[in-house]
Amino acid sequence: MMKRQGSELEDKLIQLAQKAYSQAYVPYSHYPVGAASLWSSGKIYTGCNVENASYGLTICAERNSIFQAVANGERSLNSIAIAVPTEVFPSACGACRQVLREFAKDCLVLLVNGKGEVRKSTLKELLPDSFGPEYL
């Protein structure tokens, strides 16, 4: 078996995202998602999705992770791993892509399925021609 080509930091992000989905609160969708984001400080913040009986109040794992980081003073996003336990790869929703864009013009996005397979993408690929803070 060939070892996946990725840095140790990427492997750490992936592991933390996988660990994060174990805390997901998903009584309605039964679809746990975990995210781990790396910031310019070198710190990593994790998040899981948290659902609500009033469904629309649900927060995605990605935004949970981003908001935790920002609340701790972070402003510059380096990369994010998003992990799910299913065979189908995750894909950050449109709202989360725009929230990532607030803190990075571009960044590495690692999408991890339940088999531990990794799909590497970038924010620019996921959200082309994006609108961001420098427009204002």
Ligand code: THU
């Ligand atoms: N969800 C995420 O946490 N991240 C995504 O990228 C897609 C959707 C959550 C929201 C909800 O708790 C569940 O997955 C099903 O939509």
